[in-house]
Amino acid sequence: MRKLLTGNKAAAWGARLAEVDYLPVFPITPQTEIIETLAEWVDRGELDARLTTLESEHSMVTAAGAAAATGVRVFTATSSQGLLYAMEMLYNVAGWRVPLVLVNVSRGLSAPITLEPDHNDVLAARDSGFLQLHCATCQEVLDSVLLAYRLAEDKRVRLPVLVNLDGFYLSFTREPVILPSREQVRAFLPAFDAGSNRFRGGEPVSQAVAVLGGGPYSYFRYQTHLAAVEAGEVFDELSEAFSNHFDRGFKAIEDYRCEDAEILFVMIGSFATKAREAVDRLRDAGQKVGLLRPRLLRPFPAREFVRLLSGRAGVAVIDQNLSTGLGGILYTELAAALYPVPRRPILASFIGGLGGRDITAGEFYAMAEQVRQAVETGQAPPPRLLFTDQEMQTVRGLQRIAGSEEGES
Amino acid sequence: MSEQDCAGTGKATRQGLLGAGTPMCAGCGGLQALHQIYDLVGDKTVFVNAAGCMTLLSIYPFTPFPGSWLYTAMACAPAGAQGVRDALDVLLAKGRIQPEQDQLPVVLTGDGSAYGMGLSATSAAIDRGLDFLYICYDNEGYGNTGHQYSAATPAGARTATSRVDGYAGIKKDLFAIWSAHRPAYVATAIGTEPADLARKLKKALSLSGPRLLLVLAPCPTGWGFEPARMVELGKLAVKTGIWPLKEYSDGQVRHTQVPARRKPVTDYLQLQGRFRHLFAPVRDTDKLTALQRQVDDYWEHID
Numbered sequence: 090m091r092k093l094l095t096g097n098k099a100a101a102w103g104a105r106l107a108e109v110d111y112l113p114v115f116p117i118t119p120q121t122e123i124i125e126t127l128a129e130w131v132d133r134g135e136l137d138a139r140l141t142t143l144e145s146e147h148s149m150v151t152a153a154g155a156a157a158a159t160g161v162r163v164f165t166a167t168s169s170q171g172l173l174y175a176m177e178m179l180y181n182v183a184g185w186r187v188p189l190v191l192v193n194v195s196r197g198l199s200a201p202i203t204l205e206p207d208h209n210d211v212l213a214a215r216d217s218g219f220l221q222l223h224c225a226t227c228q229e230v231l232d233s234v235l236l237a238y239r240l241a242e243d244k245r246v247r248l249p250v251l252v253n254l255d256g257f258y259l260s261f262t263r264e265p266v267i268l269p270s271r272e273q274v275r276a277f278l279p280a281f282d283a284g285s286n287r288f289r290g291g292e293p294v295s296q297a298v299a300v301l302g303g304g305p306y307s308y309f310r311y312q313t314h315l316a317a318v319e320a321g322e323v324f325d326e327l328s329e330a331f332s333n334h335f336d337r338g339f340k341a342i343e344d345y346r347c348e349d350a351e352i353l354f355v356m357i358g359s360f361a362t363k364a365r366e367a368v369d370r371l372r373d374a375g376q377k378v379g380l381l382r383p384r385l386l387r388p389f390p391a392r393e394f395v396r397l398l399s400g401r402a403g404v405a406v407i408d409q410n411l412s413t414g415l416g417g418i419l420y421t422e423l424a425a426a427l428y429p430v431p432r433r434p435i436l437a438s439f440i441g442g443l444g445g446r447d448i449t450a451g452e453f454y455a456m457a458e459q460v461r462q463a464v465e466t467g468q469a470p471p472p473r474l475l476f477t478d479q480e481m482q483t484v485r486g487l488q489r490i491a492g493s494e495e496g497e498s
Numbered sequence: 499m500s501e502q503d504c505a506g507t508g509k510a511t512r513q514g515l516l517g518a519g520t521p522m523c524a525g526c527g528g529l530q531a532l533h534q535i536y537d538l539v540g541d542k543t544v545f546v547n548a549a550g551c552m553t554l555l556s557i558y559p560f561t562p563f564p565g566s567w568l569y570t571a572m573a574c575a576p577a578g579a580q581g582v583r584d585a586l587d588v589l590l591a592k593g594r595i596q597p598e599q600d601q602l603p604v605v606l607t608g609d610g611s612a613y614g615m616g617l618s619a620t621s622a623a624i625d626r627g628l629d630f631l632y633i634c635y636d637n638e639g640y641g642n643t644g645h646q647y648s649a650a651t652p653a654g655a656r657t658a659t660s661r662v663d664g665y666a667g668i669k670k671d672l673f674a675i676w677s678a679h680r681p682a683y684v685a686t687a688i689g690t691e692p693a694d695l696a697r698k699l700k701k702a703l704s705l706s707g708p709r710l711l712l713v714l715a716p717c718p719t720g721w722g723f724e725p726a727r728m729v730e731l732g733k734l735a736v737k738t739g740i741w742p743l744k745e746y747s748d749g750q751v752r753h754t755q756v757p758a759r760r761k762p763v764t765d766y767l768q769l770q771g772r773f774r775h776l777f778a779p780v781r782d783t784d785k786l787t788a789l790q791r792q793v794d795d796y797w798e799h800i801d
Contacts, residue, residue, distance in 0.1 A: 110588045111581075111585060111588055137592070139584050139588050141626065144619065144625075145622075147573055147574055148573075148577030148580070151570055151578050151581065152577045152580045152581035154578075155568060155570070155579070155580070155582045156581035156585035157585075158582075160585065160589060160594075161589060181571055288544045288566045288568070288585075288586075289599045290598060290599045290600055290601045291598070291599060292599075293565050293566045294566050297570075298557060298569060299554060299556060299569065300558045301557055301558075
């Protein structure tokens with residue numbers, strides 16, 4: 090069945106088709122539509138799940154993890170400040186080694202407070218032990234939720250998964266989405282088996298007890314790391330199974346028109362659809378460009394990146410985030426992954442789309458041109474913020490209204 | 499309370515369900531109470547814990563709990579209990595577990611979490627009518643970090659963060675805060691009054707909904723007294739009227755022991771290092787009088 094769905098509705102449908110048991114929730118823009126949709130289904134008896142509204146995301150993720158540890162399939166969602174408020178418990182829940190799916194609808198972080206997206210929220214969680222999937226279309230949102238449960242519940246993994254979609258650009262964009270039938274999903278995603286490590290009367294379990302000293306602590310943290318690394322292999326297996334089952338591809342890295350590409354864009358999320366369009370136009374103009382878009386960001390698909398990037402001339406890494414005092418996070422991670430490669434391409438770092446700021450077609454062309462020049466000179470350009478003079482003038486105008494000294498000067 | 503009741507509860511408190519040989523400090527009033535509590539709640543429980551002294555009870559690979567245990571974090575133990583309860587309800591409703599596999603979520607925290615960081619999660623859990631038991635061992639400070647001031651620290655007590663004149667404020671009234679939420683049951687207790695504690699816990703276990711047992715936990719290391727004097731000190735907390743034994747249910751507060759002839763508060767205060775500055779090098783009569791007046795005022799308004 091095909092249906093016109095927003096990204097938020099697609100996420101809710103993912104949870105519904107996964108037949109989740111438990112929905113601990115808390116509202117925050119722009120993810121609220123997800124929990125409102127699920128609440129309506131629960132009220133109408135269309136989804137046999139328990140929905141509990143917690144008083145914060147910190148408590149929401151705690152309840153989610155505790156319920157998963159008791160042996161039910163759990164879904165929850167948040168955004169931005171909510172994800173950060175829950176950050177302490179992301180580490181805990183990953184350390185509990187329980188599977189659940191958390192959808193994050195990306196939104197820029199305070200201060201200043203804003204509603205529109207960038208990726209500093211979700212990337213702040215990248216070291217937490219949650220695996221991360223990033224979506225560019227509404228179809229991918231639904232598919233990612235289904236795949237995330239398989240990945241999280243796999244006995245070799247047993248880690249929670251965060252599925253990310255961009256606020257407004259995807260959360261409220263309607264696209265045609267193929268809804269698989271319940272039977273079709275059941276055949277791909279069997280009922281949750283909690284194993285023996287869950288709370289039952291008469292079968293005591295101690296979960297997340299204290300450790301003394303760095304020895305056992307190192308052991309358990311490293312086990313979590315190994316499971317996350319293993320999740321990369323498991324993901325490849327599952328993505329193949331997914332493609333066979335649903336007739337839709339789901340590779341860890343989407344490679345768009347990369348076959349003979351000399352210059353590649355690398356970016357995550359819905360803004361990458363703009364990059365696809367730019368690639369088509371640049372191809373029309375005879376330029377050999379392509380796009381790499383990782384769907385899987387934790388574990389970081391480093392080996393696959395190396396394979397796809399070896400021998401290329403140049404790469405424009407477009408970060409929709411800013412690590413204060415350093416620069417783009419994806420750029421840093423990619424540079425690290427490519428460091429051991431002898432014939433590595435020139436990497437150029439661009440930061441754009443912060444707080445929902447657009448990245449224009451013209452900017453994609455300009456980035457490709459800058460990378461082309463860098464390849465010619467053999468000199469990587471300094472990191473660059475995508476920001477126009479006109480935008481600067483607008484901000485100056487606002488500062489004059491606010492009466493700040495900078496504006497007056 | 500009849501002799502019969504006392505005999506019954508006395509027997510119950512000798513089961514020793516909670517394992518021995520824990521790393522708690524000698525003379526820990528919280529552990530004394532927990533032994534009694536665990537005998538009554540039994541092993542069909544999931545203790546949901548927030549950071550505090552009792553977190554050190556379960557250290558990998560050992561645990562004194564024959565039931566289950568989940569460490570959460572300081573701010574969110576009631577939310578952990580919510581997740582466990584909701585999941586068990588789902589499993590029961592969907593027939594995926596049998597009724598005999600059901601368990602009671604029991605939150606176990608110190609006062610730092612119960613009165614402070616975890617209060618928002620607690621308030622919300624009561625609002626939602628969560629069916630759980632909350633045990634707070636109140637040692638009136640952040641215990642296992644070296645006894646700093648918490649919102650449960652009483653007036654005048656010295657802590658590592660109120661070293662000179664002692665804490666200038668008053669102890670937050672958690673009993674009243676809980677009662678204001680209209681939960682199923684709230685009670686204060688102390689391990690040195692085991693019959694009273696057992697009766698209250700049994701009453702709590704006979705009810706459903708949010709239930710708090712707020713247990714004063716004399717703390718030799720934090721309060722500065724000899725571990726051997728823990729029982730004496732606990733009894734004095736009740737006899738001086740400093741720790742009123744009471745319960746709330748059905749909208750009513752009832753005192754379960756009204757000390758007929760209260761001992762002077764100085765009997766209790768002078769045994770503890772944290773109040774030594776009120777007695778030496780000079781006796782701070784003004785402060786001691788004020789502390790006595792606080793207690794007198796409280797009991798004057800009790801029927």
